[in-house]
Amino acid sequence: VQLVESGGDLVQPGGSLRLSCVASGFTLGYYAIGWFRQAPGKKREGVSYIVTDDETTDYADSVKGRFPISRDKYNDRVYLQMDNLHPDSPAVYYCTSTDPLFKSITLPDDAFDYWGPRTQVPVPS
Numbered sequence: 319v320q321l322v323e324s325g326g327d328l329v330q331p332g333g334s335l336r337l338s339c340v341a342s343g344f345t346l347g348y349y350a351i352g353w354f355r356q357a358p359g360k361k362r363e364g365v366s367y368i369v370t371d372d373e374t375t376d377y378a379d380s381v382k383g384r385f386p387i388s389r390d391k392y393n394d395r396v397y398l399q400m401d402n403l404h405p406d407s408p409a410v411y412y413c414t415s416t417d418p419l420f421k422s423i424t425l426p427d428d429a430f431d432y433w434g435p436r437t438q439v440p441v442p443s
Contacts, residue, residue: 321413321433322339322435323338323339324340325338325437327439331442334401334403337413337437337439341394344415345394346394346396349416349418350370350417351415351416353367353396353412355411364378365380365423366398377423385401386398386399409439410438414432
């Protein structure tokens with residue numbers, strides 16, 4: 319059972335990127351999926367969150383309106399669309415799963431069951 323992220327790439331501020339999360343060994347559609355990020359020297363923070371059965375979403379204030387999260391039912395993927403990247407956007411990004419009864423991203427880390435290994439959005443030089 320695992321989650322795998324992909325799509326990390328080097329992007330200049332103001333640009334866009336789409337990250338993808340897929341699962342093996344279970345179906346994303348039965349869970350809530352969150353995207354977290356951790357920048358160098360900073361704490362890991364929740365970014366975007368979706369309850370896949372009813373598509374309830376929740377976002378950190380810092381990304382509202384810029385990082386929509388969505389679910390592809392047919393391919394059982396969850397996407398994080400990252401638009402208008404800010405200078406604080408570069409980080410390693412993780413997707414994670416939890417119980418769909420939770421409707422908010424403001425959960426402690428131990429509320430999440432599985433974590434992907436991460437995908438990196440590097441700092442532009």
